[in-house]
Amino acid sequence: MGAPRFKAGDRVKVLRAYPVGHIRTPHYIRGCVGEVERICGAFPNPEELAQMRSGEPKQPLYRVRFRQRDVWPGYRGADSDVVEVEIYQHWLDAA
Amino acid sequence: MKDEGSYRRLSYFQLMEVTLRELLVEKGLLTEEQIEAEVEDMRSRTPERGAKVVARAWVDAAFRKRLLLDGTKACEELGLDVPKLRLVVVENTPDVHNAIVCTLCSCYPRMLLGIPPDWYKSRNYRSRMVREPRAVLEEFGLRIPDNVTIRVHDSTADMRYLVLPMRPAGTEAWDEVRLASLVNRDCMIGVALPGAS
Numbered sequence: 001m002g003a004p005r006f007k008a009g010d011r012v013k014v015l016r017a018y019p020v021g022h023i024r025t026p027h028y029i030r031g032c033v034g035e036v037e038r039i040c041g042a043f044p045n046p047e048e049l050a051q052m053r054s055g056e057p058k059q060p061l062y063r064v065r066f067r068q069r070d071v072w073p074g075y076r077g078a079d080s081d082v083v084e085v086e087i088y089q090h091w092l093d094a095a
Numbered sequence: 096m097k098d099e100g101s102y103r104r105l106s107y108f109q110l111m112e113v114t115l116r117e118l119l120v121e122k123g124l125l126t127e128e129q130i131e132a133e134v135e136d137m138r139s140r141t142p143e144r145g146a147k148v149v150a151r152a153w154v155d156a157a158f159r160k161r162l163l164l165d166g167t168k169a170c171e172e173l174g175l176d177v178p179k180l181r182l183v184v185v186e187n188t189p190d191v192h193n194a195i196v197c198t199l200c201s202c203y204p205r206m207l208l209g210i211p212p213d214w215y216k217s218r219n220y221r222s223r224m225v226r227e228p229r230a231v232l233e234e235f236g237l238r239i240p241d242n243v244t245i246r247v248h249d250s251t252a253d254m255r256y257l258v259l260p261m262r263p264a265g266t267e268a269w270d271e272v273r274l275a276s277l278v279n280r281d282c283m284i285g286v287a288l289p290g291a292s
Contacts, residue, residue: 040181040254078241080244081229086253
């Protein structure tokens with residue numbers, strides 16, 4: 001893989017896309033904007049692995065932190081509550 | 096009269112498991128011994144492994160730092176093999192409470208906690224823990240004050256998560272083994288606090 005496109009602290013937006021197949025980006029987080037918490041490394045693309053392909057080139061994987069208020073309308077809890085989700089680079093855009 | 100006994104029909108998934116296993120053996124892809132060894136290995140992994148890691152982090156600040164930086168490597172220091180998947184340890188503080196879920200399936204730090212409890216795999220826990228964590232935690236008997244941030248970790252991909260709970264007050268003089276006895280499975284998932292089972 002090349003250098004990761006994002007770094008910790010960057011604002012990113014998850015694609016709002018609904019392809020078929022084995023997707024590890026949960027539905028509830030698609031379209032949401034969050035902040036990169038860390039880069040986890042590079043891993044074979046699970047969408048490719050599920051099709052019995054090699055998963056290469058590896059995809060950078062990020063842990064992205066989202067404010068719960070931005071994810072769920074009417075969220076009940078503290079303003080500071082967050083959810084962190086692992087998302088592969090090809091699911092992210094700069095926000 | 097001959098007693099025929101009673102038997103239970105296999106469920107759909109049990110039948111599928113038996114069929115697949117027998118086929119794998121028949122085709123020479125796996126042996127019965129290999130399957131048995133793997134099952135034994137899974138059975139031997141219990142939450143005591145995780146508790147050992149937590150207790151060490153409580154008594155050894157340098158280890159704690161390494162553990163938070165690279166969970167996999169720090170566990171290897173303790174002689175715990177944490178194969179394949181990367182471990183991320185998340186630390187509870189007076190301001191942050193962490194909890195773990197896998198909304199997609201049931202990813203779980205098996206290498207340290209063993210086989211996940213059924214509730215962890217339930218649709219109820221998986222769908223609600225991300226959406227209303229405070230309500231779910233209350234159902235576990237854990238009330239988190241509003242001035243504490245709840246950080247939910249959805250393990251959707253290649254990382255596995257373990258919560259490092261806060262060391263309970265009044266345990267300053269305790270040794271590592273006694274401390275480990277306070278740490279149960281649920282507090283390493285983030286749905287309980289140590290010593291409060």
